[in-house]
Amino acid sequence: MTPTMIELDQVAKAYGDQMAVSDVSLDIRKGEFIALMGPSGCGKTTTLRMLAGLETPTAGEIRLWGRRINEDTPWSRDTPLVWQNYALFPFMTVRRNVEFGLKHRGTPPRERTAKADEWLARMGIGALAERMPGQLSGGQRQRVALARALATEPELLLLDEPLSALDPHLKVKMQAELVRLHQELGITFICVTHSPSEAFAMADRVVIMSEGRVQQVGAPRDIHRRAENRFVAEFLGGSNLIAGTVASREAGAITIDTASGPLLARTSEDQGLSPGDAATLVVGTDRVAITSERPASGNALEARVATLDFVGASVTVFMETPAGLEIRAQLSSRDLDAMPLAPGDAVFVHWPAEAGYFLA
Numbered sequence: 001m002t003p004t005m006i007e008l009d010q011v012a013k014a015y016g017d018q019m020a021v022s023d024v025s026l027d028i029r030k031g032e033f034i035a036l037m038g039p040s041g042c043g044k045t046t047t048l049r050m051l052a053g054l055e056t057p058t059a060g061e062i063r064l065w066g067r068r069i070n071e072d073t074p075w076s077r078d079t080p081l082v083w084q085n086y087a088l089f090p091f092m093t094v095r096r097n098v099e100f101g102l103k104h105r106g107t108p109p110r111e112r113t114a115k116a117d118e119w120l121a122r123m124g125i126g127a128l129a130e131r132m133p134g135q136l137s138g139g140q141r142q143r144v145a146l147a148r149a150l151a152t153e154p155e156l157l158l159l160d161e162p163l164s165a166l167d168p169h170l171k172v173k174m175q176a177e178l179v180r181l182h183q184e185l186g187i188t189f190i191c192v193t194h195s196p197s198e199a200f201a202m203a204d205r206v207v208i209m210s211e212g213r214v215q216q217v218g219a220p221r222d223i224h225r226r227a228e229n230r231f232v233a234e235f236l237g238g239s240n241l242i243a244g245t246v247a248s249r250e251a252g253a254i255t256i257d258t259a260s261g262p263l264l265a266r267t268s269e270d271q272g273l274s275p276g277d278a279a280t281l282v283v284g285t286d287r288v289a290i291t292s293e294r295p296a297s298g299n300a301l302e303a304r305v306a307t308l309d310f311v312g313a314s315v316t317v318f319m320e321t322p323a324g325l326e327i328r329a330q331l332s333s334r335d336l337d338a339m340p341l342a343p344g345d346a347v348f349v350h351w352p353a354e355a356g357y358f359l360a
């Protein structure tokens with residue numbers, strides 16, 4: 001078992017009456033890539049700043065290798081931060097910027113320069129060593145900031161929205177580069193992002209936060225398979241949440257009555273629901289099929305197409321049942337070629353009984 005490197009133990013941070021972080025407990029193992037994710041104001045940056053030593057927790061304890069570090073200053077920690085504004089010194093060349101962190105650590109001049117050049121080459125920007133930061137693109141500045149942080153060979157790298165300033169093409173490239181660097185270096189990465197796609201693409205484990213608390217922690221595929229609560233399901237999108245009342249329950253199958261008709265769900269994760277209980281069924285948008293005729297069996301609802309949202313080669317079809325329930329289906333553009341859809345079309349939506357689970 002990989003040893004635990006960092007422990008956040010019931011950590012809280014208040015600014016006056018404002019609780020930025022209410023209660024965060026989390027163990028991080030050496031070499032993990034952790035993504036802290038959540039909507040604006042959920043406390044993810046404050047959590048990162050406490051890890052960096054830029055803020056002191058109001059309650060709880062942060063431990064590094066079992067030792068309390070709540071009051072340690074940033075410079076006494078092995079935790080370089082890469083902030084989204086890159087924080088490069090504008091009056092120093094790229095090489096000097098990368099050397100700066102090493103100088104601070106007492107590395108002799110010749111070794112500093114050699115190391116800086118090595119890291120600039122590794123990041124594919126060796127040719128820019130003599131430029132000033134103002135003469136670089138956003139993506140280039142991002143790489144310099146990473147080179148500067150990594151040249152000091154930290155045990156832990158904290159990244160705050162490292163890809164936020166990049167255009168979509170460069171974002172995907174840098175995303176792959178961060179994953180590669182992480183694998184190569186074996187350093188623990190903790191990355192703050194508000195983007196589920198970024199977090200899910202890069203992290204070993206994703207921590208989803210809301211209002212200063214952790215809502216769910218898990219590997220991307222586990223969170224994807226099953227959101228633990230309504231907040232997570234709604235924040236991640238990609239699911240239909242259907243409210244109803246349990247009508248019957250027998251042999252692993254639950255029927256719920258909804259405003260749009262009865263629905264059947266077969267799931268081992270049924271939270272011990274009994275007839276009469278309120279229940280919310282979660283069905284992934286990728287499990288919902290659309291047909292023009294009512295299917296012979298299975299869960300089927302009558303609906304009307306409201307709008308279509310195209311993102312790359314994927315299309316989200318927004319539909320509404322006569323009772324006002326919104327159902328979304330994610331199709332490929334090839335599916336749409338086979339069955340052209342337009343707003344106003346009358347359709348049937350259906351999914352297998354095994355496709356859903358119930359929210360706790």
Ligand SMILES: Nc1ncnc2c1ncn2[C@@H]1O[C@H](COP(=O)(O)OP(=O)(O)OP(=O)(O)O)[C@@H](O)[C@H]1O
Nearest residue numbers: 015018019020039040041042043044045046047194
């Ligand atoms: N220095 C401060 N003084 C007062 N309130 C603060 C301070 N810093 C953060 N907060 C508040 O604490 C809460 C959490 O802020 P934080 O910056 O950690 O959120 P975040 O999840 O990183 O958001 P964003 O994605 O917008 O950066 C917010 O409501 C914020 O307004």
